[in-house]
Amino acid sequence: MNDISVLTGGRAGDGINSAGLLVAHLFNHMGYQTYMYFDYPSLIKGGHNFTITRAADQKIGAHRDRCDYLLALSQDSIDLHRELIHDSTVVLFDSGRVQGDGQGIPVEEILNAEKAPSVMGNSCIIGAFAKAAGIPFKVVETVIWRQIPKDPEKNLIIARRGYDAVGEKRVIPRAGDTCCPLLTGNEVIGLGLLHGGLDAYVAYPMTPTSNLLHFLAGTARDFPITVVHPENEIAVMLMALGFSYAGKKTAVGTSGGGFCLMTEGFSFSGASEVPVVVVMGQRTGPSTGLPTYTGQADLQFILHAGQGEFPRLVVAPGDPEQAYVWSSIALSLAWKCQVPAVILVDKTLCEGTYSLDEKAIVVPDTGEPEPAVDSGPYRRYEITGNGISPNRHPPSRDAVIKVNSYAHDEAGITTERADMVVIMTEKRQNKARALKGETDLLECVKTYGNKDASTAILCWGSTLLVCREVAESRGIRVIQPVVLSPFPEASLKVALSGIMDLISVEENADGQLRTLCSQHGIAVNHHIAKLDGRPFSVEELEARLKEAI
């Protein structure tokens, strides 16, 4: 089995993310499945950035605690990662900046000789890596032509100089003929939303979803969508509700801090039945926390955010294919049931780069909202069998469309009538049942690994792929609820049949999914927590699991 890890390190501003991505593309064109983790502190220049690009024959979404090639553009890249280096690690470094054992490449000299700008240093290192790994230069050519839009010719010259500067060290074989699109989770979420019919996206920058804002702002050239970056997250949420009232399918994006500011509007969405989708990318909290690191500590917050009681859809995709499918579903169901929806993700998924398996992307048809039927004067909150009222948008002839944050009557006029308050609460409960009916038609709980095992890992969100990898090697089961609200209790209980030992793996201290399960009568025996903002490596989870069982 092929399983190769490449660590690329440098200072912030060196373009380490792009360099790691080029490595991923080389593997991709050699027929590998890839995954790239990007680790960076919250600063713009200096500091230590690194990527771990991993390639394997099968689908992956986690890094390992070793590296087979180390591409060092800074001294820290070697000094800070000594524990990952083993006897057969091939170390390539920029000899102008780094001292170490391995193969130095005089990057600056080469750039000067070719009169190339310093940004092209990455191409030099990538060329050297390709040679050391025995990757044919033809592949380097393909990747540079496809992935470096700015002056590919010059980049190729530089890459060739790097290629010629070193010898073959540790040759990696071609793994197959597949060549997947390589996308970040943010991009996949954006595409899923666009697939679902997104008309508008409103956001204030915040890691880890800023890149979703950037991506959608860029795609606004090709897609008929409006992208707005307003003054703060309060405005974001309310502006989105304005778009939605006027008939536009709208999403917002943020992280925990921004979502705190959105909660009043979130509750308003629940009360007024003006739908909205929130892409909520978790990072390490509480408060500003570790802005550029990951975490899963906002589940209970999202489940309870906003005053009062109202139905909400919360989905937590675990891999890019799920992210595409469930982003689209979240948008469709939010509009069909007129509820707020949250796509709960994290830094690992948002900013990780994955090989996308297009064949695994099958978006189920969730059906269209029922068309508004004319039955006397239009009433925005008309009581119907399933609690969902016809949703019309201005301008609509002969209809006065009133939405309201106060308790209201069917026409949308404020009321304090005791009976009406109860009727409208029951209407929302009815809608909650309608929403549950919709999600029950979908595969809300995914099961992987050994179906006969009596031990299972319970996980949610981006830890799915590391859990799957470890579970498969240990012959145990993985159970992942993708929908967290309305909670798929029955399907989860079916998925748990035969399980004696249930271990939750969550990047939080309290075991928030475990708590949720216990509220539904599902006991979790162990909780494996991860608190440092870094995603689990395969080895780390293996070791933690061994301790637990």
Add this chain to the structure above:
Amino acid sequence: MPSQNLITGAQNTWCPGCGNFTIQFALRNAIQGLVTDGIPLENIVLVTGIGCHAKMGDYLDINSFYSIHGRTIPVATGIKLANPDLTVICCAGDGDAYAEGLDHLIFAAKRNTDITVIIHNNRVYGLTTGQYTPTSPLGFRGKSTPEGTPEEPFNPLSLMLASGAGFVARSTSRKMPHLAGIIGQALRHKGFSFIDVLQICATYFNMTELYDRQGYELSGHDTADFQAACRKVEEWDYNRNSPIAFGVFYKQEKTCFEERFRRHQPSPGGREEQIRAFLERKR
């Protein structure tokens, strides 16, 4: 089907003598004027905040978005961006727009979003039973400031001029025809229109005597002259008893926020084709 007089059957709960009644009928008349001009009634949307003023959303029989406290403007901005053919009006309180949601007001002026913002400036929090607001005079004794406010008010008109507003006016609930006229002009102004309406709060801050005594209607003022507008709005600082001018202080047409959003032709081919093309580039 909206009622002929555009008034809903909702029970009106404003206090007797409240200036909101005047604003209600002035706004209703101005809307009827727009409809007479040919703007379909269904193209008009009213966004209200939370406060006594906001009940306008219940009382006028037109499309309405009864928002949360301080948040009329972002909602109105979203509606206008979503469909620039709509005429979007905000009825906001002084607590609403000058305290809780001040950021949005400044940004709407800065962006020149084509909406009309009417501030029911009773210089008090009415619905929460009488606390000081950003435009209450220094020393105002409200329930949260029994010894008098320790803050001077700010001048919302100066603030709006500094923020780039293209239509800045003041009127009062003491002058119904004047108010209806100003609202009519604001609704027809292309771009962000701001009207500070000195509204009588009969219960918590009745300034009838002051506004009748000190108020006068602007005349001979050049609404195109920004410097003149800046000087004129400083005549009264919302604190002392100097003359209080009513009318349009400044009016200038410029490009609106919505127009700056490129309503370009999206690339040919449907969404799915664009998604496939994007995936192709990522290989």
